Amino acid sequence: GADPCGEVVAVGEAVGPGLMGRRVLADGWIRDAVDPADRSKAGYLGSERDGGYAQFCAIPARNVYPVESDLTDVELASFPCSWATAEHMLTRPALVAGETVVVTGASGGVGSALVQLAKLRGARVVAVTSAAKFADVSACGADVCVDRASADLADAVVEAAGGTVDVLADVVGGTDFAPLLDAVRRGGRYTTAGAIAGPIVDLDLRTLYLNDLELYGCTVYEPAVFEALVGYIQRGEVRPVVAATWPLTEFREAQEAFVAKAHTGAMVITID
Structure with a gap:
């Protein structure tokens, strides 16, 4: 409610x-x-x-x-709820026009909002979702969709994006957290407001500090x-x-x- x-x-x-x-x-x-x-x-x-x-x-x-x-x-x-959360997730890392953002869980309420709000900012959107929902997520404005069931999700994301990305907007977490963090460029940003695949993740601190990454948790905006x-x-x-x-x-x-x-x-x- x-x-x-x-x-x-x-x-x-x-x-x-x-x-x-x-x-x-x-x-x-x-x-x-x-x-x-x-x-x-x-x-x-x-x-x-x-x-x-x-x-x-x-x-x-x-x-x-x-x-x-x-x-x-x-x-x-x-x-x-979902759209204000998504707006908060993009406001904190200051996503701007011309940047590339990966959106996980892109077919959900927050995910589909992230896609639209990122496009509104002029960003390029790589959306991670099930193959069955590619058409729906593309209709929201995603530039390219990646199957969440890909054998190597991080490689699939980097290939679809044409390189490492500026921002990872994640509402999924779980076992994909660590490999997807490797898909973020040096100096890039990770922003999250959900963990539907699991809240406990592996983080190699060297990935964080050697790549100068910024991590944002987003709840109270x-x-x-x-x-x-x-x-x-x-x-x-x-x-x-x-x-x-x-x-x-x-x-x-x-x-x-x-x-x-x-x-x-x-x-x-x-x-x-």
């Missing part, structure tokens, strides 16, 4: 009436009211605070962003990251990738479909 999209139907006493009736998205990171810069005090919507798997959801006014867009509520709800995302949406610079919708009454079935990983993009829960 970290991605609610809906209409403001009530506000607190300290909040002006300007938000009433507005369609909004919510920044899921609930920061400390007194010390918002202290990331250790931040909690997440749907985790430390009740989220959007309900008819109503109470959110601090500072976390609410009105959105003017022709997109549907379902399409808008596909953005907040600055508010400016979400503000940038809302701007992209309102200007029509990104498109939602909705794999399926499920009513809240079929939440179990939605979770089972999510775990099956046969989809590309996001799954959205609707309140009927």
Whole structure:
């Protein structure tokens, strides 16, 4: 429930009436009211605070962003968590036009967002995904796709990229972490916000220091990251990738479909 999209139907006493009736998205990171810069005090919507798997959801006014867009509520709800995470993953290593970025898990919610946001920055995208999803990921803007089942994934990535790459944006981790790190050029950057293939990885520290690599862990982003995302949406610079919708009454079935990983993009829960 970290991605609610809906209409403001009530506000607190300290909040002006300007938000009433507005369609909004919510920044899921609930920061400390007194010390918002202290990331250790931040909690997440749907985790430390009740989220959007309900008819109503109470959110601090500072976390609410009105959105003017022709997109549907379902399409808008596909953005907040995965896309803000992806934007954070590219903001921290400062990906710029002309650079090459490798995106692992490119068919997932964060991965498909990484592809679009990297292209928006003018970067070249090498996407790692299953062969069955090449067409879907290419439609998101990937310049070239690499089969995640390749016998030597790192070699396949370097060959597809035409050499070592500037940035590795990884949401997979697991056994591919170490070999893929070798595919990053000297002085390059590794950025991560997930480990669906396993959180425990092998890191040869010589790879890190001899290649002058920068490693970025990305979780609690600055508010400016979400503000940038809302701007992209309102200007029509990104498109939602909705794999399926499920009513809240079929939440179990939605979770089972999510775990099956046969989809590309996001799954959205609707309140009927």
